[in-house]
Amino acid sequence: MERKFSIDELRHRLELALRPAEPPTVEEVLATVEKNGKLRGPADWAFPAWITYVEYAAQRIAEAFPLTEEERRQLFHFRDAMKQLLLEARRQAREKLTAIYNAIADGTYRMEGNKLYTPDGTWMYIAKVAAPQITIHGVNTSVRFPDILKLPRERLELLQLGWRASDEGNVGGRPLMGTTQPWQVFAWAVTRYGELHVRIITVNLTRKGASVNVHIKAMDWRQKWDKAGAIDLVVDYFRHGEWAPVLTMWLGDGKNMRKKILHNKYRLVIAAKEPWKLSSRTNGANEALVATGKEAFKRLREVAGTYSVLLDLLRAHKWIDVKLATDDAFRTAYRLKTKRSIDVLREAYNGEIPTEQSSPAEVDKPERGDVVVAGVVASLCLSNGRGGSFCARRYVRDLGEALAITKKLESAGFRPNVYREHSYYVVYISMTDLLRLAERDEAVKRVIALYLADKAKNGTPWQREIAEKILKRHPLFLFNIGQHVI
Structure with missing residues (x-):
């Protein structure tokens, strides 16, 4: 599928990447890694x-594993080398992203x-389906990583095999790992310890x-x-009862x-170009x-051994x-810990939460793609939920203001949430609430219908796909388009 290149979309992504952000706390970073493994956001936050x-x-690692002094030295040297690479890559990334943003703003870019x-x-690669990217030049080093696990060679090779079957590549006859997830750097390096050539290749x-x-x-x-x-x-190996390679293949893909x-449905799914090689059962295309x-999941936990530490x-x-599927105490603690974000922030x-009259939401004028919910102006956006979904978001700087807005929405019968996104607080209105409102509010129905129609026609391939799925599932908005637009 050809990518419909959108300068507006690129400008939006550049603005997000260049947005000022406070340095993250350890707790914030770990919570993000626990959620999906990825650290994405403004460059001033991500790096x-x-x-x-x-x-x-x-x-x-130094606290959990018995290391010699030389192994500790190698580990901390690896840490320091990674930090230096990240600092240099951050500087280079900001310079390039700023140059590209200015060229787009001035209209001086060329394709x-x-x-x-x-x-x-300065240039940026625009792929057909992948995210736009800039290349980072000359940010690399060679450094040693110690043998942390100290596994017998035959057990270590089983872990190596699973990584090779998934994320690990081959360059010049040497194993290569490319990742945007920091935990994978360590999870893979312990299986390929020794001299490592590390390079930050793209942003x-x-x-x-x-x-x-x-x-x-x-x-x-x-x-x-x-x-x-x-x-x-x-x-x-799997057919003969050996699960160790399956573990690392699953950690990869x-x-x-x-x-x-969490709903007691346990399915071990691995992405593959030829899924029939792994199983006669599939979970959709390429899975x-x-x-x-x-x-x-119990078998995965059992075969991990020292790797589980x-x-x-x-x-x-x-x-x-894996732990949620196999450890009832951990599962209970996780459920207690995972309160709704709005409850934690409250x-x-x-x-003192301001009164609703002090919220500027009442005086804001909606723009294209904005919906007004109980007097609150919020921007519609698509999300890649099951079958595609949409929501509305309101970004504010002040937590008190965000809580005042949610109080107003709750008093009108909605169930909003609030979460922090770098230096902003985001008031989130779910698709469920918006659908209920659209059924009784013609103006809201029209705004959503126009938004979905525009994305289905003029959006990126991803946006078109999601918008079309939503329109098929909710003909309410197709009817509205036919009545007011066509």
């Missing part, structure tokens, strides 16, 4: 978040094929902000398997299905349903899923 995580992980150029020669502009892409090549190891051969071996696990039931301290989101707020 410090990576640094914070690297510092945390190195310290916790050549899949590249956008600025007058000074991607996702819908959630800047995302750092790190490549690591293991110089002391030769690549033993090609991709297809590794997958075949994982399947063969496994699908995060936390919501289903193999490898196993079902709680027992499958590392995955625990890394707070890897996929390992959290408990933490010490000031």
Whole structure:
């Protein structure tokens, strides 16, 4: 599918990546890693978040594993080397993103094929389906990583095999790992310890902000398997009852299905170009349903052995899923901890919530793509939920203002949420509330219908796909389009 390139979309992503942000706390970083493994946001948040995580992980590894003085030295040298690379990449990324943003704002950019150029020669690659990205030049180093797990060679190779069957690549006969998830840096490096060549290769502009892409090549190891051969071996081991390669293959290409696990639906799903090689059962296109039931997750936990200590301290989101499926006490504690964000923020707020009259929401004028809900102006947006969904968001700087807005929405019968997104508080109005409102409010129905029609016609491929799914499921908005637009 050809990508419909949108300068407006790119401008929006650049604005998000260049938005000022406060440095993240350790707790904020770990909560994000536990959720989906990814640290995305403004460059001034994403890079410090990576640094914070690297510092945390190195310290916790040093505390949890019996290391010699030389191994500790190597570990902390790896930490310091990663920090320096991230600092340099941050500087370079900000310069390039700023140059591209200014060129777009001034109208001085030019397109050549899949590249956008600025007058000074800075360029960005615009892929057909992947996120736009800038290349980071010359940010690399060689550094040693210690043998943390100290596993017998045959057990270590089983873990290596699963990584090779999923995320691990091959460059010049050496194993290569490319990842945007910091926990994977450590989870993979312990299986390919020794001399590592580390390079920050690109910064991607996702819908959630800047995302750092790190490549690591293991110089002391030769690549033993090609991709297809590794997958075949994982399947063969699995059929003979050996789950260790399945564990690391799932850590690489496994699908995060936390919501289903919390609803007692246990499905071990791995993405694959040829899913039939892994299982006769599929979970949609390019996804193999490898196993079902709680027992499958118990097997993953059992075969992890010492590796589980590392995955625990890394707070890897996929390992959290394993524990939720197998540890009742952990599951109970998790449910108690995961309050709605608005409830947590209310408990933490010490000031007096302003009256609804003091909220500026009442005097704001809606713009295109905005919906007015109980007098509150919020911007519509699409999200990639099951079958596609949409919501409305209101960004404010002050928590008191956000809570005042939610109080007003709640008094009108809605169930809003509030969460923090870097230096903003976001008031979130769900699709469920918006659908209920659209059924009785013609103006809201019309705004949503026009928004979905525009995205279905003029949006990016992703936006068109989501909007079309929503319109098929909710003909209420198709009727509205026919009545008012066509």
